[in-house]
Amino acid sequence: MSTKTPIAVLLSGRGSNMRALANAAASPDFPARIALVASDRADAPGLNFARQNDLNAHVLDRGTARGRGSFDAAIEAAVRRSGAELICLAGFMRILGPDLVSAWHGRIINIHPSLLPLYPGLDTHARALADGVKLHGCTVHHVTEGVDEGPIIAQAALTVSRSDTADTLAARVLTLEHQLYPAALAAHLTGNDLPEQKAAIFSLPV
Numbered sequence: 616m617s618t619k620t621p622i623a624v625l626l627s628g629r630g631s632n633m634r635a636l637a638n639a640a641a642s643p644d645f646p647a648r649i650a651l652v653a654s655d656r657a658d659a660p661g662l663n664f665a666r667q668n669d670l671n672a673h674v675l676d677r678g679t680a681r682g683r684g685s686f687d688a689a690i691e692a693a694v695r696r697s698g699a700e701l702i703c704l705a706g707f708m709r710i711l712g713p714d715l716v717s718a719w720h721g722r723i724i725n726i727h728p729s730l731l732p733l734y735p736g737l738d739t740h741a742r743a744l745a746d747g748v749k750l751h752g753c754t755v756h757h758v759t760e761g762v763d764e765g766p767i768i769a770q771a772a773l774t775v776s777r778s779d780t781a782d783t784l785a786a787r788v789l790t791l792e793h794q795l796y797p798a799a800l801a802a803h804l805t806g807n808d809l810p811e812q813k814a815a816i817f818s819l820p821v
């Protein structure tokens with residue numbers, strides 16, 4: 616019997632973080648397996664990748680799930696049906712409602728492209744550049760009712776170079792995200808190395 620924790624990955628687009636999780640999960644030593652990839656957008660490229668790689672891919676139907684409450688119920692039903700015990704948000708562009716967040720307290724995590732609590736929300740790279748910050752990066756954190764506000768599980772940082780644009784910074788941070796998310800998930804599930812609610816800056820080459 617597998618001792619891997621079944622996880623659900625929720626996405627809305629490209630799905631490169633989901634692919635990083637799927638690649639990591641392919642290793643027998645990784646403590647999670649992907650039980651569900653669900654998207655609120657039927658045309659999300661990440662969903663196609665999931666289908667092509669025999670992952671359990673599911674479209675969350677926004678048409679029939681009217682209003683936030685019923686959309687959350689659609690998410691919860693899909694997740695429960697899959698047997699997933701943890702929800703990993705990976706570029707999921709919908710805000711989860713308070714009932715869902717509270718029912719899954721401590722069992723929903725997200726990756727965000729900034730060093731939280733700096734730059735919650737959108738356009739993180741352009742905002743970081745406009746402020747002239749010298750360090751930037753990404754954060755894996757618990758999801759709570761406040762958007763991008765939950766306790767931090769792990770962070771990875773890089774130095775901003777003078778020639779960076781929002782696009783080059785986004786690409787460089789994304790590479791870090793692909794390393795951080797599987798590592799943070801594994802640490803969270805095993806309780807090793809990166810204690811919950813503590814940030815850990817990875818010194819990765821930039």
Ligand code: GRF
Pocket residue numbers: 626628629630631632633661705706707726727728753789792
């Ligand atoms: C990532 O930058 C993630 O941090 C943010 O949305 C983006 C999703 O990218 N929440 P992808 O779909 O995983 O490629």
